[in-house]
Amino acid sequence: MSNLVKLTINDTPVEAPAGSLLIDAAKTAGIEIPAFCYYEGMSLQAACRMCLVEIEKAPKLMAACVVPVAEGMVVRTESEAVVKARKTTLEFLLTNHPLDCPVCDKGGECELQDMVFKYGAGESRFTEVKHHVPEKQWSPVVFYDGPRCILCYRCVRVCNEGMGVGALGVVNRGVVSEIAPSHGDHLECDECGSCIDICPVGALTSGAYRYKTRPWEMEHTGTICTHCSDGCKTTLGTRNGEIVRGNNRDRSGVNGEFLCVKGRYAFDFNHHPERLQAPLLRVDGKLEEVSWSRALQVLVEKFKAVRDAKGNVGVIGSTRTSNEEAFLLQKFARTVFGTNNIDHHRSGDVATLLDALSGKTGALGTSADCYTSKAVLIIGADLSQQHPFLANQIRANVRHHKTPVYVVTPGAVREDKTAKKAVRAGEDWLAAVENLKGSLAGEKELLVVFGDAVKGEGLRKLVALGDSLGIPVKYIALVDYANSRGAMDMGLLPDLGPGYHAVEGKAGLTLPQMLAATDLDLVWVVGANPLKKASLASSKAFVVVQDLFRTETAERADLVLPAASAYEKNGTVTNTCGEVQRLKKAADTVGAKTDLAIIGLIARGLGVNLGKVDADNVFAEIQKTVRGYNVPLPVIVTGGAAQTQPVNGRVPSNVLPDLIRSAGDTLFTTGTLTKYSKVLNEVMEGPGGLYR
Amino acid sequence: MTFSPQLEARFAELLTHYPEGRQRGALIPMLMYAQDEIGAVTQELMEELAKRLGITTLQVDEVTGYYSMLHKKPQGRYHLQVCTNVACMLRGGAELYDHACKKLNLGHKQTAADGKFSLEEVECIGACSWAPAIQVNYDFHHEVTTGKLDEILEGLK
Numbered sequence: 001m002s003n004l005v006k007l008t009i010n011d012t013p014v015e016a017p018a019g020s021l022l023i024d025a026a027k028t029a030g031i032e033i034p035a036f037c038y039y040e041g042m043s044l045q046a047a048c049r050m051c052l053v054e055i056e057k058a059p060k061l062m063a064a065c066v067v068p069v070a071e072g073m074v075v076r077t078e079s080e081a082v083v084k085a086r087k088t089t090l091e092f093l094l095t096n097h098p099l100d101c102p103v104c105d106k107g108g109e110c111e112l113q114d115m116v117f118k119y120g121a122g123e124s125r126f127t128e129v130k131h132h133v134p135e136k137q138w139s140p141v142v143f144y145d146g147p148r149c150i151l152c153y154r155c156v157r158v159c160n161e162g163m164g165v166g167a168l169g170v171v172n173r174g175v176v177s178e179i180a181p182s183h184g185d186h187l188e189c190d191e192c193g194s195c196i197d198i199c200p201v202g203a204l205t206s207g208a209y210r211y212k213t214r215p216w217e218m219e220h221t222g223t224i225c226t227h228c229s230d231g232c233k234t235t236l237g238t239r240n241g242e243i244v245r246g247n248n249r250d251r252s253g254v255n256g257e258f259l260c261v262k263g264r265y266a267f268d269f270n271h272h273p274e275r276l277q278a279p280l281l282r283v284d285g286k287l288e289e290v291s292w293s294r295a296l297q298v299l300v301e302k303f304k305a306v307r308d309a310k311g312n313v314g315v316i317g318s319t320r321t322s323n324e325e326a327f328l329l330q331k332f333a334r335t336v337f338g339t340n341n342i343d344h345h346r347s348g349d350v351a352t353l354l355d356a357l358s359g360k361t362g363a364l365g366t367s368a369d370c371y372t373s374k375a376v377l378i379i380g381a382d383l384s385q386q387h388p389f390l391a392n393q394i395r396a397n398v399r400h401h402k403t404p405v406y407v408v409t410p411g412a413v414r415e416d417k418t419a420k421k422a423v424r425a426g427e428d429w430l431a432a433v434e435n436l437k438g439s440l441a442g443e444k445e446l447l448v449v450f451g452d453a454v455k456g457e458g459l460r461k462l463v464a465l466g467d468s469l470g471i472p473v474k475y476i477a478l479v480d481y482a483n484s485r486g487a488m489d490m491g492l493l494p495d496l497g498p499g500y501h502a503v504e505g506k507a508g509l510t511l512p513q514m515l516a517a518t519d520l521d522l523v524w525v526v527g528a529n530p531l532k533k534a535s536l537a538s539s540k541a542f543v544v545v546q547d548l549f550r551t552e553t554a555e556r557a558d559l560v561l562p563a564a565s566a567y568e569k570n571g572t573v574t575n576t577c578g579e580v581q582r583l584k585k586a587a588d589t590v591g592a593k594t595d596l597a598i599i600g601l602i603a604r605g606l607g608v609n610l611g612k613v614d615a616d617n618v619f620a621e622i623q624k625t626v627r628g629y630n631v632p633l634p635v636i637v638t639g640g641a642a643q644t645q646p647v648n649g650r651v652p653s654n655v656l657p658d659l660i661r662s663a664g665d666t667l668f669t670t671g672t673l674t675k676y677s678k679v680l681n682e683v684m685e686g687p688g689g690l691y692r
Numbered sequence: 693m694t695f696s697p698q699l700e701a702r703f704a705e706l707l708t709h710y711p712e713g714r715q716r717g718a719l720i721p722m723l724m725y726a727q728d729e730i731g732a733v734t735q736e737l738m739e740e741l742a743k744r745l746g747i748t749t750l751q752v753d754e755v756t757g758y759y760s761m762l763h764k765k766p767q768g769r770y771h772l773q774v775c776t777n778v779a780c781m782l783r784g785g786a787e788l789y790d791h792a793c794k795k796l797n798l799g800h801k802q803t804a805a806d807g808k809f810s811l812e813e814v815e816c817i818g819a820c821s822w823a824p825a826i827q828v829n830y831d832f833h834h835e836v837t838t839g840k841l842d843e844i845l846e847g848l849k
Contacts, residue, residue, distance in 0.1 A: 169750040171757040182750050 007073035022064040023051055026077060033077050034086065034115055036200050037152040038065035041396065042161055045153045048093075050115065052085045053077045061085055083119070090120040096131045096175065097201070098147050106202030108215040112150060131175055138187040140682035141207040141265055142196060146178045149203035155179060155195035162258075164384070164395050164414055165189045179203070190667055191261040191683045192388070197247050198257075208265045208679060212244045213237075221586035222252055222639055224573050226320055226482045226566035227262035227670045230255070230367065230389035231575025231641065234263040236567060236586040243267045243567060243587050254367045254579060254641045260388035261683065262670055267567060269676035270587060274549055276562035277591030287550075287560060292593075299559055300605030302522065302542050306337070307606070311521030313337040314514035314541075317344040317492035318527025318595075319481035319671075322571025322583055324618035325595040326483065326490035327498060327626070328610060329526055332599055334497070336608055340508025341520075344492040345528060347662045348479035348576070349455035351488065351500060355651035356463040357475065365447045365474035366577045366643050371397045373474065375443035377406045377436070379429050379462075381451030381478050384414035385666045387576070390449065390476070391415065404443065408432045410453075430458055433465060445472040452478070456657040479576045480663050481671065482566060486574035489626060489644065495654055499627030502652040510659055526595050527563060529553045529672045546595050551672055562592040569594040571615040572622075572636065579641040580631050693740040699729050703744075716745045719755055723762055732766040760814065768803050768810035770848050772796070773827040776813050779820035784837070788824050789813050791838045795845060809845075 004015045009026050016025035021044075023033045036048035044066050052061040056074035061081060076082060093112065101107040133146040151170065156179065159168045167182040167189035181187040196204040218237035225234045225246075233253020237245035246264045251257045279295030280287040290298075306313060315333040317326050326344075333342050357363045370376065370393035383391035391414070397403045398418045407419045410426035421439065425432035433440075440446055446469065454462055454477075466473035479485050491498035494508035509517060511530060520538040526546045531553040536543065545557040554560045566573070571583045593601075600613030611617060622629050627649070631642035663671055668680050675681075695703070702725055703718075710717045722741055727733050738752040756762045774789040793799060796809050803810040819825035822834030826841070833844055
């Protein structure tokens with residue numbers, strides 16, 4: 001603990017750690033010093049002059065954002081001189097700032113508006129014509145309106161330091177200074193929109209959101225992004241039931257305010273015109289729209305017949321549906337059909353990791369560990385492309401704590417730039433890690449983040465190597481999608497039930513085995529697209545598909561049921577670190593039902609009692625029955641993330657390493673959903689090796 | 693992009709002035725010397741220096757745009773800078789500038805078609821004690837009058 005320094009702010013005694021900034025010390029004491037350019041976690045700029053305060057014995061007003069506290073310092077933040085300086089600063093900032101607040105996207109949540117309201121003058125002495133330049137579009141999602149810009153450099157810093165991209169700069173000087181994009185007239189970057197988010201005024205605006213609504217006309221729902229497996233909280237702004245904005249300005253959730261292009265913009269699939277809004281039944285070889293009651297009648301009859309005839313059933317679950325849905329699906333399959341032919345697209349070897357860590361505590365890394373761990377080892381993963389939030393955490397860790405990062409990847413990655421050591425290795429990653437052993441053992445602790453190349457025996461060897469380092473080691477097994485981890489935890493596996501318990505009876509068929517089997521009578525696909533690049537061998541199978549769109553798999557179906565997206569349901573999902581978070585319903589699509597509701601309706605039709613089918617009730621059952629999921633409910637209910645506990649017992653898994661394969665999405669792809677996101681298709685950078 | 697051996701040697705020597713990992717500090721002198729040789733800070737030059745210093749072209753652009761003595765467009769063989777800042781203004785700097793404009797038929801930051809002269813109205817050049825002052829390339833001229841300006845211009849070939 002650093003020494004405390006005693007100072008006085010506005011006649012109030014304040015204590016703050018030595019070296020802390022005056023602006024922070026005041027904040028801790030409940031005294032607000034206004035600022036634009038100062039931004040927690042970013043480098044200091046001292047550009048806006050808004051935080052000027054009076055310090056006794058200092059010859060003039062000082063910028064509180066760059067002055068460290070000192071013993072005996074006497075500070076006034078509301079003295080006459082300070083108040084006057086603030087008014088003048090705001091008057092200057094408004095010299096060329098257009099007063100187009102009524103049509104500005106930022107109006108109503110603009111920091112400049114708020115500051116002028118609180119500290120500014122109602123009048124200006126400037127009568128000169130305002131300097132004006134036309135607005136520019138830099139990318140499908142980023143627009144820049146120069147005159148509104150107050151040159152606080154927040155966007156430049158968040159892009160350089162936060163994202164590690166460096167796509168923004170400030171060119172020219174004086175009144176003609178402006179923010180400039182990396183490629184002359186356009187941006188080539190992550191398109192994450194952090195610059196727009198962090199802009200205190202309406203200078204940077206979002207192509208997806210601009211001119212759609214006034215901020216106060218939206219309803220805000222904090223839910224979990226449905227794309228990659230990092231589990232970022234995205235607060236969806238909806239207007240008249242349509243999602244118009246995604247951001248996380250309230251910094252709730254594991255990700256704080258961070259979001260990538262997917263969390264911020266790729267909610268647009270939700271309103272894609274091709275969303276299914278009525279069930280489709282195959283009639284005379286063609287899929288035709290039918291009513292829900294007709295669809296359910298056909299479905300229940302078929303399920304009944306297959307169940308009674310003890311027919312062969314294959315069930316393929318989703319990497320995006322909620323834990324509750326995954327749990328109920330496997331429960332239905334196992335109890336009603338008595339089958340273990342259940343699987344999903346696997347992308348990380350969590351089962352082997354949990355088994356290898358059996359008996360250890362504190363060995364599972366969280367997203368917070370990526371920021372706090374004293375050393376990080378990345379194996380076989382392009383984090384900046386595939387796990388943007390974890391990559392951001394690690395970048396911040398390096399920036400704030402100078403943490404050594406070791407990179408072992410087949411190709412160049414963005415993390416190389418700040419890595420202590422970057423080694424190129426693909427299949428031979430283990431040898432490369434062994435070569436690093438000397439350096440790794442010298443660290444205080446280690447967080448190992450690994451991709452799909454690390455699985456089966458290799459993973460066991462990695463854990464053994466970790467044990468031999470003699471330091472605390474934590475692991476994160478990377479998986480692909482929002483609930484890839486939950487799908488495994490919930491037992492969408494042929495050999496493991498919920499909580500990685502061995503299944504009763506014989507293990508079922510794996511996903512490829514199901515596709516190859518010729519004797520399946522019924523194939524039930526919930527929120528997956530296994531036939532995207534494969535075909536179903538069993539021609540006699542009746543195929544039921546629950547999905548948002550008419551996917552390749554839906555085209556083969558006999559019955560397609562329109563499903564609600566993750567943004568249209570309540571429930572929980574588990575991110576790649578095993579952190580459970582709550583989905584909250586933000587929107588509705590007419591005609592679509594949640595997979596949970598659909599499973600419930602089928603059960604009712606069959607006269608099967610699965611318990612009360614609602615998200616809370618099923619989660620209560622999960623808490624009771626699934627190993628590791630006895631997490632504190634209040635944490636989740638209040639929008640927090642609760643990490644599942646390790647299973648702490650052997651996992652009787654017979655992992656087939658070949659089945660574990662990441663889809664290899666980039667920043668701009670997201671599996672089947674890619675096709676339906678206009679934004680992801682418009683940004684032209686991806687996929688690939690930008691900024692490496 | 694290639695530079696003369698003299699300039700390369702100068703660059704190499706310059707870079708030794710800065711601690712390891714902070715070579716980007718050499719950017720401003722590199723830009724100035726390169727501008728003297730090439731005649732302007734071209735896009736190609738910015739890209740080359742960015743590569744050499746391990747920074748982005750945009751970062752070079754930021755510096756180039758900030759400093760008034762760095763020019764993206766080629767200057768005349770004789771670049772005339774007339775100060776009209778307070779001290780010079782009080783002693784006739786503005787009239788001097790107007791005279792130069794008429795005489796050369798050029799405006800602020802303009803270059804003559806034959807490439808001989810270019811003109812710029814500048815802020816303080818640090819010669820207030822001998823105001824009004826002008827600068828032709830790196831040479832200073834003090835206490836300039838319109839007549840003296842004509843002589844200076846005629847003396848330039």
